[in-house]
Amino acid sequence: MENILVAGANGNTGKQIINLLAKSQYFKPVAMVREESQIEQFKIKGIDAVLGDLEKDISHTVKGIDKVIFAAGSGGKKVVEVDQEGAKKLIDASNNANIKKFVMLSSMGADEPGQANELQEYLQAKHNADEYLKKSNLRYAIVRPGSLTNDDAKGTIEIAKKLGHRGEISRADVAQTLICSLHDNGPSDKTYEILNGETSISEALDSMVSEEK
Template sequence: MENVLVAGANGTTGKQIVKLLSETQYFKPVAMVRKKEQMDQFESKGISTVLGDLEQDVSHAFKNIDKVIFAAGSGGKNVIGVDQEGAKRLIDTAKKSNIKKFVMLSSMGADAPEKADQLQDYLRAKHNADEHLKSSGLNYAIVRPGTLNNKQATDHIQLSEKLSQSGEISRADVAQTLVRVLHDDTSNKVSFEILDGDTLIGKALEEFSDK
């Protein structure tokens, strides 16, 4: 089993990612959290945790780590410190640690933040983090969902390098997509957008990887 460091494990999407990873036979999650009191919810279920602040050195969190999912966010409170520089710090440390794959939870619109009507600062921070990952030399997958909602998983999405419309997608389906792209045989050195759709997640990824 491969150890997967989940940055942002205490977030709404992060918790779902950790749960999915803990249920697979391929991956073992290591939940990275910022505060000591956030550890018990994971440790009580037998899930490994590590304390890590994205605004500080995080190299200690990479002990025995094979892959990384970045699902952290400041909720608009500190987009430069966390969403941009925190992501860059994690990418740089992953590079030094010879991580096999780095999966980035980004956002639709991060490819062209200047065109956005709102959240320009956030999208610019995500854009800068994504570009840093692309140029890092790491194997990566950048997943850019539309607006996140808390509906139940449908296990279906629409996926393209660039979708022609905007829309929503459940955090549950995003979490499942992020976990699936960890596999070595799918989504290597690519970025794509996802929304709620009609294609099974596995099939959508397979078709995209085959292009």
């Protein structure tokens, strides 16, 4: 089994990622949290956790880790410090630790932040982090969902490099897509947008792999 560091494990999407990873036969989650008080909720479930503040040195968090999911966010409060520079720090640490794959939770609109009517600063921060990852030596997948909902998982999505329209998708389906993107045979060095759709997540990701051949 591969050890997966989840940055942002205490967030709404992060918790879903952790719970799904805990049931996986391939992956073992390691929850990265910012405060000591957040560790217990994972420990009681038998899930490993590590303290790591994205505004500080986090090089220790990738020890013994095989792959990384970056699902952290500042909630709009510190987009440069956390969403941008925090992501860069974890990318650098992952590079130095020879992490096998880095899966980034980004956002639709991050490719053209200047075109956004709102959340421009946030989308610019995500754009900068995504570009930094692309220029790193890491294998990566950048996943850009539409507006996140708390609906139940459907297990199906719509996917493309650029979908050309807006929409919604549940955090549950985003979490599953991020985890499926970890696999070695999943899309690598790819950026893709996802929304609610009718194609199974595994088939959707397979279509992105076949597209690169």
